[in-house]
Amino acid sequence: MSLARDYDHFDPGLLADPYGFWAELRENEPVARSDHHGGFWVVSRYADIMQAACDPATFSSRDGTGTPPIPTKLLPIDTDPPLHQKYRKIISPSFTPQAVRAQEGEWRSLAKELIAALPTEGDIELCSAFAVPFPQQVALRMIGFPDDDRPDLARWIDDITRLRGIDDEKVAEAAMGVMLRIIERLEERRGQPPREDLISVLLEAQIDGRPLDDDEQLFTMTLLLLGGLDTTTSAIALALAHLADHPDDRARLLADPELLETAVEEFVRVATPVQGLGRTVTRDTTLSGCPLQEGDRVFLLWASGNRDPRAFDRPEEVVLDRHPNHHLGFGAGPHRCVGSHAGKLMVKIALAALLPWLGDYRISGELGWVGGETRGLRHLLVHRVNHA
Amino acid sequence: MTVKFGTVDFYQAMADQLNGDPAWPEIGKDLSYSMVYVFTDPVDKRFYAVFDLGKVTGVREATEADADGVDFVITGPPDVWRGIFEKKINPTAALTTGKMKVKGKMTTLLKNMKAFSYVIEAMTKVDFE
Numbered sequence: 001m002s003l004a005r006d007y008d009h010f011d012p013g014l015l016a017d018p019y020g021f022w023a024e025l026r027e028n029e030p031v032a033r034s035d036h037h038g039g040f041w042v043v044s045r046y047a048d049i050m051q052a053a054c055d056p057a058t059f060s061s062r063d064g065t066g067t068p069p070i071p072t073k074l075l076p077i078d079t080d081p082p083l084h085q086k087y088r089k090i091i092s093p094s095f096t097p098q099a100v101r102a103q104e105g106e107w108r109s110l111a112k113e114l115i116a117a118l119p120t121e122g123d124i125e126l127c128s129a130f131a132v133p134f135p136q137q138v139a140l141r142m143i144g145f146p147d148d149d150r151p152d153l154a155r156w157i158d159d160i161t162r163l164r165g166i167d168d169e170k171v172a173e174a175a176m177g178v179m180l181r182i183i184e185r186l187e188e189r190r191g192q193p194p195r196e197d198l199i200s201v202l203l204e205a206q207i208d209g210r211p212l213d214d215d216e217q218l219f220t221m222t223l224l225l226l227g228g229l230d231t232t233t234s235a236i237a238l239a240l241a242h243l244a245d246h247p248d249d250r251a252r253l254l255a256d257p258e259l260l261e262t263a264v265e266e267f268v269r270v271a272t273p274v275q276g277l278g279r280t281v282t283r284d285t286t287l288s289g290c291p292l293q294e295g296d297r298v299f300l301l302w303a304s305g306n307r308d309p310r311a312f313d314r315p316e317e318v319v320l321d322r323h324p325n326h327h328l329g330f331g332a333g334p335h336r337c338v339g340s341h342a343g344k345l346m347v348k349i350a351l352a353a354l355l356p357w358l359g360d361y362r363i364s365g366e367l368g369w370v371g372g373e374t375r376g377l378r379h380l381l382v383h384r385v386n387h388a
Numbered sequence: 389m390t391v392k393f394g395t396v397d398f399y400q401a402m403a404d405q406l407n408g409d410p411a412w413p414e415i416g417k418d419l420s421y422s423m424v425y426v427f428t429d430p431v432d433k434r435f436y437a438v439f440d441l442g443k444v445t446g447v448r449e450a451t452e453a454d455a456d457g458v459d460f461v462i463t464g465p466p467d468v469w470r471g472i473f474e475k476k477i478n479p480t481a482a483l484t485t486g487k488m489k490v491k492g493k494m495t496t497l498l499k500n501m502k503a504f505s506y507v508i509e510a511m512t513k514v515d516f517e
Binding site: 069071072164168172175176179183214215 | 478485494496498501
């Protein structure tokens with residue numbers, strides 16, 4: 001019987017501490033069958049995940065990457081090369097290191113505004129006060145949504161991410177909400193002067209010498225929202241939780257801000273905000289000796305690969321200066337997250353702004369985890385030591 | 389009149405229902421699309437209808453070729469179709485979970501969601517066995 005037979009990444013029982021189970025899978029059954037969501041193979045070792053992620057001809061994204069399926073097509077990720085590169089090239093210039101650095105000042109100002117609104121006394125819930133709104137506001141501004149859209153969009157994206165296979169009606173309602181809001185915003189902007197955001201990029205984009213059609217714009221915007229609103233939070237929150245418990249690491253970061261470069265990569269590795277993504281097998285093949293048949297679904301468990309001792313020394317530890325750090329926190333292969341530079345810069349800005357303000361701080365209560373496609377902390381209550 | 393599930397009579401009854409509905413000309417006034425409804429095995433049938441600016445016309449059994457030329461093809465297993473007609477399955481949830489598949493412009497479908505929902509509502513009013 002497969003070790004993963006009952007495995008479901010939406011299972012609340014696996015939220016806080018899935019690490020032992022992942023280690024067991026890696027050790028004893030690196031490609032294991034789950035009966036959930038129509039059946040899929042869980043791929044848990046770093047090398048196998050890399051092999052599948054870098055072989056889109058055998059492990060295709062064309063039928064979607066969600067397990068269970070995401071309620072709409074997403075571009076560019078629901079395509080394989082060479083079409084994938086054509087769609088990706090449209091949005092990638094907005095996410096280069098230079099492009100995101102150009103927005104660094106604005107993002108720092110936003111971080112400062114959020115910190116200025118934090119309570120100066122008593123407990124502070126850092127997720128709702130900072131780790132959630134900061135990346136959401138940045139992402140929505142980059143895409144071109146007004147700030148007022150954030151509550152609705154955040155709630156809908158949360159439902160799509162966490163409730164698939166659990167509450168289909170709520171997911172359907174959320175998917176409709178997201179897509180109708182996107183269509184509304186696109187319609188408002190048609191014929192208007194372009195702005196410095198992704199809506200304008202999509203409205204002006206061409207593929208094969210023609211403009212993107214309405215559906216292509218919609219599916220790309222949907223991906224930007226799914227990828228942008230509910231991922232970076234996990235890395236920021238995990239970093240803040242770790243640093244609350246590890247004053248030595250906190251002191252090192254405060255004393256040497258350049259250490260943030262490697263530390264951010266390490267927090268992304270340990271947090272792995274997107275636990276894993278799916279692929280469809282296009283021809284009979286094997287992975288770690290496990291036979292896979294055409295049409296099988298596999299789930300590349302990035303989060304387990306990131307803790308594989310075959311790939312990382314002391315994988316369960318946070319090593320602030322880990323280098324090299326070829327983690328899977330942004331996926332791997334041609335579909336590696338297009339927004340990785342933006343995500344890392346947000347984590348860096350968040351820590352650089354928050355740590356001096358927090359000073360010595362400790363966790364005050366139970367950590368609150370959420371799961372699904374993405375996994376991470378969404379409740380982190382802390383108090384500042386030497387503050388009332 | 390009771391019609392049989394998975395037959396063209398069902399879609400004709402739906403068309404009659406909408407064409408006799410005084411609200412439909414206004415609600416359906418922007419719909420100008422041809423549709424094929426596909427029932428997979430074991431029914432294995434497909435049905436064609438045209439939504440023409442507040443009228444439903446051209447209801448018939450569809451050919452395989454129809455599916456290539458129409459604006460929308462909605463495909464699902466008979467038990468899911470039946471669940472929708474009996475209001476036991478939410479049609480939007482059926483679409484978003486992949487139990488039903490739509491071929492056609494998603495944006496068009498979404499922009500006309502109110503009218504398309506009204507069509508589904510008409511289907512739930514058909515007396516079938």
